[in-house]
Amino acid sequence: MIQVNGLSKVYTNLxxxxxxxxxxxxxxxxxxxxxVRQGEVFGLLGPNGAGxxxxxxxxxxxxxxDSGYARINGLDCWEESKDVKALVGYLPGExxxxxxxxxxxxxxxxxxxxxxxxxxxxxxxxxxxxxDLNLKQSIKKMSKGMKQKLGIINTMMLDxxxxxxxxxxxxxxxLMQKEFIELVLEEKSRGKTILISxxxxxxxxxxxxxxxxxxxxxxxxxxxxxxxxxxxxxTFEITVETSEQAQRICESGLKVNLREADQVxxxxxxxxxxxxxxxxxxxxxxxxxxxxxxxxxxxxxYERGEGSE
Amino acid sequence: xxGGRVLNKALFRAxxxxxxxxxxxxxxxxxxxxxLLIGVFPSLSQSKGMAKxxxxxxxxxxxxxLTSDSALNRFESFVASQCFGQxxxxxxxxxxxxxxxxxxxxxxxxxxxxxxxxxxAGRSEIFLTQTAVLISGLILMVTLTELGIWGExxxxxxxxxxxxxTSLGILALALFLNVGSYSLLFSTLFNxxxxxxxxxxxxxxxxxxxxTFSSLDDRFLWVRRLTIFGWFRPQEVxxxxxxxxxxxxxxxxxxxxxGLAGYIFERKDFCV
Numbered sequence: 001m002i003q004v005n006g007l008s009k010v011y012t013n014l015x016x017x018x019x020x021x022x023x024x025x026x027x028x029x030x031x032x033x034x035x036v037r038q039g040e041v042f043g044l045l046g047p048n049g050a051g052x053x054x055x056x057x058x059x060x061x062x063x064x065x066d067s068g069y070a071r072i073n074g075l076d077c078w079e080e081s082k083d084v085k086a087l088v089g090y091l092p093g094e095x096x097x098x099x100x101x102x103x104x105x106x107x108x109x110x111x112x113x114x115x116x117x118x119x120x121x122x123x124x125x126x127x128x129x130x131x132d133l134n135l136k137q138s139i140k141k142m143s144k145g146m147k148q149k150l151g152i153i154n155t156m157m158l159d160x161x162x163x164x165x166x167x168x169x170x171x172x173x174x175l176m177q178k179e180f181i182e183l184v185l186e187e188k189s190r191g192k193t194i195l196i197s198x199x200x201x202x203x204x205x206x207x208x209x210x211x212x213x214x215x216x217x218x219x220x221x222x223x224x225x226x227x228x229x230x231x232x233x234x235t236f237e238i239t240v241e242t243s244e245q246a247q248r249i250c251e252s253g254l255k256v257n258l259r260e261a262d263q264v265x266x267x268x269x270x271x272x273x274x275x276x277x278x279x280x281x282x283x284x285x286x287x288x289x290x291x292x293x294x295x296x297x298x299x300x301x302y303e304r305g306e307g308s309e
Numbered sequence: 310x311x312g313g314r315v316l317n318k319a320l321f322r323a324x325x326x327x328x329x330x331x332x333x334x335x336x337x338x339x340x341x342x343x344x345l346l347i348g349v350f351p352s353l354s355q356s357k358g359m360a361k362x363x364x365x366x367x368x369x370x371x372x373x374x375l376t377s378d379s380a381l382n383r384f385e386s387f388v389a390s391q392c393f394g395q396x397x398x399x400x401x402x403x404x405x406x407x408x409x410x411x412x413x414x415x416x417x418x419x420x421x422x423x424x425x426x427x428x429x430a431g432r433s434e435i436f437l438t439q440t441a442v443l444i445s446g447l448i449l450m451v452t453l454t455e456l457g458i459w460g461e462x463x464x465x466x467x468x469x470x471x472x473x474x475t476s477l478g479i480l481a482l483a484l485f486l487n488v489g490s491y492s493l494l495f496s497t498l499f500n501x502x503x504x505x506x507x508x509x510x511x512x513x514x515x516x517x518x519x520x521t522f523s524s525l526d527d528r529f530l531w532v533r534r535l536t537i538f539g540w541f542r543p544q545e546v547x548x549x550x551x552x553x554x555x556x557x558x559x560x561x562x563x564x565x566x567x568g569l570a571g572y573i574f575e576r577k578d579f580c581v
Contacts, residue, residue: 098416
């Protein structure tokens with residue numbers, strides 16, 4: 001459904017004004033290739049400034065690629081952007097709405113610009129109730145979270161075949177984040193193709209079938225969530241009673257880094273039992289897992305990318 | 310479904326609602342100003358001092374857009390120099406430049422353009438709709454100004470030639486359509502609002518200054534050909550010297566600028 005092939009972009013103003021910077025890092029995108037199948041949820045994962053939004057801008061036909069192409073349902077996102085947009089519901093990363101409108105007026109405008117189907121109103125009202133948003137309120141007076149909800153309603157009410165969501169849960173409280181994830185899963189069950197860009201691992205982990213990891217404008221890897229989980233490398237931070245006990249863990253044959261005299265960091269791939277056996281011989285003061293599993297897998301890919309440079 | 314559409318109805322309605330309010334405020338302010346001016350006309354027209362002033366200072370009169378053989382004691386001359394004079398040009402200039410900026414560059418800078426561009430309306434439809442909002446605003450401004458003058462003339466029992474006033478309205482519209490068209494061009498060219506306003510205001514000011522300069526002496530009359538304000542002579546139009554050439558030239562220039570702005574809007578990268 002979504003095809004991105006050899007997509008490259010260098011931002012012109014950077015090229016003109018800061019030639020030194022362009023020789024040091026890629027501004028924009030470098031030969032990005034991935035595809036998203038019909039009915040699949042694809043996550044675009046990467047730190048801020050990695051190029052996630054630039055990929056999305058290409059998909060939305062906001063910018064023209066220097067080379068390569070982005071297609072949705074076989075339509076070129078730049079040349080045939082009008083037809084592409086009839087298929088897509090888009091949630092921007094920044095919630096900058098039109099000023100001096102109420103939520104209701106804004107949604108009416110967007111519905112009108114999308115052809116004013118009766119289903120829009122029905123979905124709009126249902127979503128507003130579900131997300132608990134008063135649409136009569138002026139957008140100027142809305143908080144960041146309320147604006148995010150309005151953006152989500154605008155995207156979902158259009159009942160588009162493809163959803164492109166840029167940092168969808170930023171600004172939402174945990175309860176609403178959960179609600180949003182459920183919404184995405186419902187849309188997925190209805191056969192929608194969804195692309196989510198994010199740096200929030202739980203939402204990607206819970207919703208996506210595959211993940212593309214992007215760094216410095218390059219796609220480091222595209223992997224299934226299951227594969228990422230299989231690669232899980234977990235890191236534990238352990239504080240023990242004495243430095244001797246920390247030394248004993250270091251000598252246990254595990255992959256250990258001595259952080260401080262009484263603190264170690266242990267990396268485990270697969271079976272946890274060797275770690276538990278080593279810990280049975282010491283007095284543990286503090287024990288924590290450093291990151292979530294997916295975050296760890298992400299770091300593995302990320303480090304691989306850096307190593308290959 | 311939406312293939313052949315030129316304007317987007319929903320967008321036009323929303324934009325015009327926003328701009329319409331502002332337009333009415335501007336036009337109301339201008340009407341109040343004109344009411345004050347026209348209110349003093351009967352006493353001013355009988356003032357011998359004023360007639361002497363324009364006779365003794367012909368150059369000053371020309372700077373105020375009066376031909377030397379006319380004076381402020383004729384209603385047409387008075388309306389041309391005062392109601393369509395510096396203040397009106399200044400207010401219309403501010404209105405036109407700010408509206409052109411708000412319709413494109415402000416939405417790009419603030420991010421609101423993202424939502425318009427995500428619709429299947431297409432860039433040309435969005436641009437033409439925003440242009441139509443600007444043109445409608447200008448028509449409303451000129452119409453309300455003329456209606457205001459007409460109403461105020463009735464109030465003070467002054468007669469006026471409706472045909473000449475209509476011709477002047479069309480010429481004024483063409484003039485500010487031109488200002489609007491290059492402001493729209495800057496609005497599509499720059500993503501920064503300051504650049505848009507500064508560029509459009511500078512060009513408008515230079516055009517106006519050239520026109521004023523050309524009025525200082527007969528030797529500088531040729532300078533008038535270099536500025537769009539040189540084609541806008543309200544007093545000549547109100548006195549029946551109607552020529553379609555200035556209006557046609559201004560409309561042709563406006564079409565050219567708008568075409569160029571539309572082309573840039575269609576092909577531009579929007580990092581919104």
